[in-house]
Amino acid sequence: MKGNEMEQVNRLGSLEVVTGSMFSGKSEELIRRLRRAKYAKQKIVVFKHGIDNRYGEDGIFSHGKDSLEAYPVASVEEMDKIMEKNIDAEVIGIDEVQFFGQEVVNFCKKYVEYGKRVIVAGLDMSFRAEPYHPMPELMSISDQVDKLHAICMVCGKPAYASQRLIDGKPAYYDDPLVMVGATENYEARCRRHHIVRYRENKRGKICFIAGTEINVGKKIVEDMYSKEISEKAKYTTIVIKTNISDNAEEKIDKLAELREKVNKSLLKNDFVFIRITGGLLLPIEGNYSVLDFMCEYRKDSEVIIVSKNKKGSLNQILLMVDLIKKVDLNLKKLVYKNSSEEKENKEVIERIKEITKLKYEII
Numbered sequence: 001m002k003g004n005e006m007e008q009v010n011r012l013g014s015l016e017v018v019t020g021s022m023f024s025g026k027s028e029e030l031i032r033r034l035r036r037a038k039y040a041k042q043k044i045v046v047f048k049h050g051i052d053n054r055y056g057e058d059g060i061f062s063h064g065k066d067s068l069e070a071y072p073v074a075s076v077e078e079m080d081k082i083m084e085k086n087i088d089a090e091v092i093g094i095d096e097v098q099f100f101g102q103e104v105v106n107f108c109k110k111y112v113e114y115g116k117r118v119i120v121a122g123l124d125m126s127f128r129a130e131p132y133h134p135m136p137e138l139m140s141i142s143d144q145v146d147k148l149h150a151i152c153m154v155c156g157k158p159a160y161a162s163q164r165l166i167d168g169k170p171a172y173y174d175d176p177l178v179m180v181g182a183t184e185n186y187e188a189r190c191r192r193h194h195i196v197r198y199r200e201n202k203r204g205k206i207c208f209i210a211g212t213e214i215n216v217g218k219k220i221v222e223d224m225y226s227k228e229i230s231e232k233a234k235y236t237t238i239v240i241k242t243n244i245s246d247n248a249e250e251k252i253d254k255l256a257e258l259r260e261k262v263n264k265s266l267l268k269n270d271f272v273f274i275r276i277t278g279g280l281l282l283p284i285e286g287n288y289s290v291l292d293f294m295c296e297y298r299k300d301s302e303v304i305i306v307s308k309n310k311k312g313s314l315n316q317i318l319l320m321v322d323l324i325k326k327v328d329l330n331l332k333k334l335v336y337k338n339s340s341e342e343k344e345n346k347e348v349i350e351r352i353k354e355i356t357k358l359k360y361e362i363i
Contacts, residue, residue: 013112150188
């Protein structure tokens with residue numbers, strides 16, 4: 001037996017999985033690995049699904065337009081037929097492997113057993129932010145998994161999933177699973193900014209109203225905004241009381257009860273005003289704070305900060321804005337309520353706007 005034949009007999013196959021959201025560099029990494037194998041004089045065979053013709057028919061392409069020649073196929077059966085004519089191939093590459101369905105798992109297993117190095121790239125999750133089969137199965141039987149991360153196109157943080165957009169709006173959950181597109185159809189998004197819409201059980205929006213101090217005028221601001229809501233829109237109010245209260249006899253909602261109340265209100269109303277009676281860091285239950293609770297509703301909410309329009313408010317406002325921004329909540333605006341105390345200079349209020357990048361209103 002010749003030396004290279006002996007090497008082929010003794011060679012162990014392997015399966016490598018490159019995954020992540022769209023725009024994370026999966027195809028680019030697949031191309032890089034396949035090119036290295038080619039430079040090493042190894043014979044490679046590369047497959048792509050024929051449905052993916054965004055940048056060309058006969059190759060795999062990164063979003064940066066890097067490319068490598070590939071067979072466009074519609075099924076695992078076609079891949080097997082091509083492999084029958086390339087029995088001496090040492091490396092097999094498959095791009096957008098999620099399009100090939102469950103059959104591709106057995107294909108990969110088979111050629112790994114034949115001693116081939118199999119490298120696949122594909123989405124780990126669908127636009128619904130659910131596992132995109134058969135990627136979980138491939139990841140579990142692989143020798144190596146590399147999960148790459150794109151950048152959220154809204155905030156610049158590491159992306160979590162692929163956001164499908166139809167006419168510029170997030171897709172509905174029941175839209176078709178496969179819809180190949182490029183930048184005009186998809187964006188990489190972080191957990192906070194990834195949105196899936198539902199045609200049924202439409203949820204309302206939360207407006208958290210928080211103050212820099214007690215008796216600052218949150219109820220007045222809530223009444224003002226409720227009057228601006230369309231007559232056809234439904235709204236309700238929930239008051240968050242912490243377990244540090246002036247009235248020891250006052251019943252405080254347990255965390256589970258509060259969640260249930262908010263979730264039911266979101267299904268029945270277009271808007272839910274949540275008025276916070278104490279500080280954001282005060283506990284609702286145990287060590288679980290008001291701020292922790294607000295973070296549960298990042299995607300459904302915005303925050304209005306209410307402050308008295310008085311001298312010396314600058315520090316309180318900046319500290320509160322910084323706290324809310326650090327947990328990545330959606331700050332809508334600042335509202336200053338005029339009081340009997342000496343009012344803050346307009347120049348200071350404008351300076352706060354410049355620092356916080358927030359709109360403001362004086363009432």
